[in-house]
Amino acid sequence: MCGILALVLSDQEKNCAPELFDGSLFLQHRGQDAAGIVTCGRRGRFYQCKGNGMARDVFTQQRMSGLVGNMGIAHLRYPTAGSSSTSEAQPFYVNSPYGISLSHNGNLTNGEELQKYMDEVVHRHINTDSDSELLLNLFASELATYDKSRVNNNDIFKALKGVFEKVKGAYACTAMLAGYGIIGFRDPHGIRPLLIGERLKEDGTKDYMIASESVVLKAHKFQVYRDILPGEAVIIPKNTMKPEFKQVVPLQSYTPDIFEYVYFARPDSVLDGISVYRxxxxxxxxxxxxxxxxxxKIDKKVIEEIDVVIPVPDTSRHSALECAVSLNIPYREGFIKNRYVGRTFIMPDQQQRQSSVRRKLNAMASEFYGKSVLLVDDSIVRGTTSKEIVNMAREAGAKKVYFASCSPVIRHNHIYGIDLADTTALVGYNRNEEEIAKIIGADQVFYQTLKDMISCCQRDEQIKENELELALTPVVSRDDTINSQIMNNNQLPPIDSFEVGVFTGEYVTGNEEEYLSFAEKARALNARLKDMNQIDGGLHSLDMADAKAESEISIFNSGDYS
Incomplete structure (x- = not known):
């Protein structure tokens, strides 16, 4: 799961990098592993700044001064089955044809097949294990077939069609063609979110932004925006500043990943017409x-058993509060969070995850001592974090600890961009609720049902909320011209269902056993390489074929900044 951005400004004398940096801060929750920005200057030169770490650390003032140009793309990385080396930080770049940079949110499930295609058919070298580099080179190879000195929108759409036909999995992407413009496209199932917004300026010109979440668009006063549909692409040439939309391939299904609404997206975002907060x-x-x-079922009343409802910060707060109100039980903040520690399931091993929980949360004894507490979290994945939280509650004096999950039992791996764990490492794998409660040390565990969770993510009432939101925006954003360009697809098609493979084992792209096997081998290899580095202080020559580079062959910020 990553955050992606693209921005093109109508004022060609203005640099877009400061706004891309600010937008990255709004998407930091989607990836804390690495950050990157690539901009394009007037003469078509790319300028890059990327590396491991948070956006605020990677994008220093000195580095940002070298990012010039009125259009650019940004990326915030959350690693999946690949490594976390600097060489896999995005955006990625290829110089041929034309010069292309790309940011990708999602995960491809036919990476091995594409790798073979790159090698044997189009003869393109792939320098990392990132499927995003595969996606970029596939797009480049499709564009190269036209063998033209300059391409047009139609050529780009045709090239994207070739990409859609060869790629399997989840992908929402922003791309930039040197000197030409920015591009956004989304997989035919709409698994990962992607929106486009338009900002009308006082002089009548318009800026355009493409982003993973609506909150970025609203914060930067792109007051008219809509979702890019599954299988759809948009191209915004910098010379005309007129976006062109095209349904590149038919919409196969409209199935957003339900995890966006459970915990990944910000609550103030609206994705595919659905309010995350609601x-x-x-x-x-x-x-x-x-x-x-x-x-x-056991002839007891909740009100008699539970004294207080306490959320596990942060994403479960809204659900926990509403749960407490519905149960007529007091709601209290029992855990204080250190906001400078990231998500624990991103940590590479169990020991780090356990110690990270203690660094991240501190239990206030006044809210636990002598009480029976109901802890509410967004989900239970490996059970490591949940177990530590239950232990902390008991150490703080809790009499009984009940644990509730806003999502159903996670029994299968997530294959579209969230690296939860190997299936056998999931606490819900082949276990019932009683067994799970015993493992995490809770007196009882409660799970949301899948049917209920899906019913919580419906549009019906929430579209009214969106219409109210639009009605309250300044009159300038209601201009008919804007509506004809951006809001021409404001009536979203119905959502068929949601991607819920982590609960059912049935994925929207079909049988993925081959990919699951590949992902488990990749994790095992990364663990082995890490252990060898720690034990031996380096890699043996026989293992160099599998080593992950910490740097890359790439572009540099040097020379002419015009």
Whole structure:
């Protein structure tokens, strides 16, 4: 799961990098592993700044001064089955044809097949294990078939069609063609989110931004925006500044990843017409009903067993509050979070995850001592974090600890951009709720049902919320010209369902056993290479074929900054 951005400004004398940096801060929650920005100057030269770490650390003032040009793309990386080396930080770049840079959010499930195609058919060298580099080179190879000194929108759309036909998996992408413009496209299932926004300026010109979440667009006053549809692409040439949309391939299904609404997206975002905040509130209501049902089965009342509802910060707060209101039980903040520690399931091993929980959260004894508490979290993955949290609650004096998850039991791996764990490492794998409760040390565990969670992410009432939001924007954003360009697809097609393979084992792209096997081998290899580095202080020559480079062959910020 990553955050992506693209921006093109109508004022060609203005640099877009400061706004891309600011936009990256709004998407930092989507990836804390690496950050990158590539801009394009007036003469078509690319300028790059990227590296491991948070956006605020990578994009220093000195480095930002070298990022010139009125258009650019940005990326915030959350690593999947690949490594976390600097060489895999995005955006990626190829010089032929034309010069292309690309940022990718998602995960391809036919990477081995594409790697073979790159080698044997189009003879392109892939320098990393990142499927994003594969995607970029596939796009480049498709564009190269036209063998033209200059391409047009139609050529780009045709090249993208070739990409769509060969690629399998989840992908929302922003790309930039040197001296030409920016491009956005989304996979035919719409698994990963992508939106485009338009900002009308006082002089009548317009700027355009493409982003993973609506919150970035609103924060930068792109007051008219819409979702890019599954299988759709948009091209915004810098010379005309007129976006052209095209349904490149037919929409195969409209199935966004439901994890966006459970915990990955910011609550103030609206994705595919669905308010993340409203969905999480509804999850709290449904969860409360399920808890009441479970207590009734053993002839007990929730109000008599639970003294207080406490969220596990941060994403479960809204659900926990609504759950407490529905149960008529006091809501309290029992854990104080250190905001400078990232998500624990991103940590590479169990020991680091366990120690990270203690660094991230501190339990206030006043809210736990002598009480039976209901802890509410967005999900239970490996169980490591949940176990530590339950231990902290008991150490703080809790009499009983109940644990509730806003999502159903996770029994399968996530293959579209969230590297949860190998299937066998999931605490819910081949275990029932009683066994899970015993492992994490809770008195009882409650899970959301899949049916209820899906019902929480419906558009019906939330579209009214979006219409109200649009009605409250300044009159300038309601201009008919803008609506004809950007809002011409404001009536979104119905969502068929959601990507819920982590709960059911059935993925929207079909049988993925081959990819799951590949991903497990990749994790095992990365673990082995890491152990060898720690034990021996380096790699043996026989293992160099599998080594991950910390730097790359790439472009540099040097020379003419015009």
């Amino acid at each position: 969905s999480r509130l509804e999850m709290g209501v449904k969860l409360a009903k399920n808890i009441e049902l479970q207590f009734s």
